[in-house]
């Protein structure tokens with residue numbers, strides 16, 4: 016090679032090496048950083064998520080099917096419903112951890128909380144354009160992006176409508192394809208009707224595990240879609256069938272609180288202790304008033320109780 020060709024080759028080689036090293040340490044939108052671990056998700060749902068046999072099944076099927084499809088027709092849209100502290104954020108985290116190497120810390124995972132990010136109804140027009148720009152910008156950067164919207168029931172219907180085009184069956188919008196992204200909506204909407212059904216099962220002496228999606232579907236849809244307070248009610252997300260799966264989360268019982276407490280002890284490097292777990296579980300409040308079946312705050316606040324008892 017003549018000196019000029021050698022210089023060019025060395026330059027190109029150095030740049031390629033530099034890029035490889037950069038990609039090795041710096042998260043990028045490729046298989047090294049984004050690789051779905053189906054077994055990992057199944058194991059996590061089986062071993063870490065307590066008392067949610069219906070949600071667990073739907074989430075696994077939905078995410079598996081979507082991630083194994085090289086050419087999905089639309090983004091995956093999951094809507095997670097249920098009482099507080101029952102694992103909706105937790106499941107979103109498990110999904111993120113089994114798709115992205117960096118889990119919730121990935122720069123391709125975006126979490127919005129209505130009351131935090133969109134607090135003022137008067138600024139809805141600004142929020143709309145910011146949110147649309149944000150979604151478009153992030154998906155242009157990486158088509159395998161995950162968007163989690165917490166407190167969806169508190170989100171302004173106009174804002175929900177503004178993200179609708181991205182959830183639809185479009186091949187491309189302004190040159191951007193949204194079909195490989197995942198949207199997860201979290202809300203307490205429908206939580207009370209899920210509790211009612213779970214309570215009916217309990218009162219009838221039936222096993223909780225016997226409960227199926229069809230037992231919850233009717234009352235869930237009535238309370239979510241016919242409820243004036245629910246943001247969903249006034250949006251066309253529902254009638255356009257843009258949500259692929261509605262996922263109900265059951266209220267948690269005493270035995271699940273014990274499981275959550277032991278899991279938390281293990282996570283802290285402590286030996287899970289039944290006595291401590293009993294103390295924590297007894298310290299929580301349960302409802303309805305006389306039957307005291309379900310934890311008012313689910314598995315939330317166990318953290319701070321454990322600081323006290325462990």
Ligand SMILES: Nc1ncnc2c1ncn2[C@@H]1O[C@H](COP(=O)(O)OP(=O)(O)OP(=O)(O)O)[C@@H](O)[C@H]1O
Pocket residue numbers: 063064065066067097098099100101102103104105106201202203267275313314315
């Ligand atoms: N079903 C569950 N199995 C295991 N751990 C759980 C479960 N539910 C809740 N937890 C634990 O409690 C914590 C709080 O739960 P999480 O934030 O997922 O509740 P949520 O359903 O999203 O509540 P909210 O509606 O108030 O946002 C989780 O980080 C997890 O540690």
